Amino acid sequence: MSYMRSPERQRQILSCAKRVFAERGFHAANVSHICAAAGIGRGTLYLYFANKRAVLTAILRETLERVRALMERQSAEVSYAPPEKITRTQAIEYTSQQLRQLLEVAFEDEHTLRILLREAVGLDVDVEQLLGEIDLALVSIVERSLVASQAAGFARPLDARAVATMVVGGVEKLALAALRSDEPVEVDRLAREATRLHAIGILSDRLKKETSPP
Numbered sequence: 001m002s003y004m005r006s007p008e009r010q011r012q013i014l015s016c017a018k019r020v021f022a023e024r025g026f027h028a029a030n031v032s033h034i035c036a037a038a039g040i041g042r043g044t045l046y047l048y049f050a051n052k053r054a055v056l057t058a059i060l061r062e063t064l065e066r067v068r069a070l071m072e073r074q075s076a077e078v079s080y081a082p083p084e085k086i087t088r089t090q091a092i093e094y095t096s097q098q099l100r101q102l103l104e105v106a107f108e109d110e111h112t113l114r115i116l117l118r119e120a121v122g123l124d125v126d127v128e129q130l131l132g133e134i135d136l137a138l139v140s141i142v143e144r145s146l147v148a149s150q151a152a153g154f155a156r157p158l159d160a161r162a163v164a165t166m167v168v169g170g171v172e173k174l175a176l177a178a179l180r181s182d183e184p185v186e187v188d189r190l191a192r193e194a195t196r197l198h199a200i201g202i203l204s205d206r207l208k209k210e211t212s213p214p
Contacts, residue, residue, distance in 0.1 A: 010048050013038050014062065017055045022111035026056060026119040056123070059115060060130040063106060067137040070105045074141065080152035083206040091154055091207060092199045095145075100191035102141055103171065106134065110185055117176045139164045146202070155202045167198055 016037035020029045031052055035045050049055045083091075107113040116134065120127050142164035149155040171194050178185045 005047055009040075009044070010058075013040070013045060013048055014055065014059055017052075018059055018109070018111040018115060021056065021059075021119050022114040026052075026115075026123065053123075053127075056115070056120060057127060057130060059112070060120060060127065060134065063108070063112060063116065064130065064134050064137060066105050066108070067102075067134060067141070070102065071137060071141050071144075074144075078148060080148075080154065083153040083204060084208055086154070087208050087210055088199075088203055089210065091203055092195055095149075095199055096192045096195040098145060099142070099167070099171075099195055100188055102138065103187045103191055106138055107175070107185075107187065113175055113185055114179055117172060118179060135168065138168045142167050149202075153204055153206050156204045158202055163198060163202060167194055170194055170197070 013034065017034045020033045020037050024033060029052060031042060031045060034052065034055060035042055038045070045055075049058065107116065116131065120131055122128070139161070143160045146155060146158070146160040146164055150157065150160065171190050174190055174193070175185050
């Protein structure tokens with residue numbers, strides 16, 4: 001009897017595998033653990049993936065595709081109000097929302113975050129290349145946002161690539177620290193803190209000054 005592959009089944013396998021890899025660790029996990037979590041036999045899994053490493057790379061490619069899709073959606077021109085009419089608080093809130101959206105797309109859930117920042121790191125050359133592509137896509141999105149902010153007068157002249165690399169690297173480092181301490185990773189808090197830290201240094205003096213209440 002032959003079985004048809006289906007996108008739904010593949011998504012189910014990947015979803016269960018993410019949980020298995022995150023909870024057990026990639027090296028301690030095996031195909032039988034993934035099959036048990038997905039409620040399938042080994043034969044079914046092998047219709048989709050050659051081994052557990054192939055499952056991991058599929059998870060990473062799925063993440064990369066999500067980030068690149070976000071990049072495409074954001075490629076449309078964004079209109080900015082004159083910076084003189086926007087307060088620093090408003091600018092920081094808007095930037096924080098953009099970063100939070102990016103983090104939620106890349107780090108879909110805590111299992112994905114744990115895999116990207118811990119389990120997949122240093123596995124082999126091909127996996128490292130995928131992780132590098134994901135990082136590059138994340139940095140590119142932040143860089144493009146910074147360049148647009150500069151053009152609109154929201155950000156001072158700066159090395160957008162360097163700042164974007166620091167933003168993404170800083171968020172990843174904070175998330176990794178939370179994972180190591182088994183604390184819940186709060187994406188919203190990470191986005192807000194990273195934005196406040198970097199925005200104070202990049203916002204231009206043309207932004208409207210805060211007014212004190214009478």
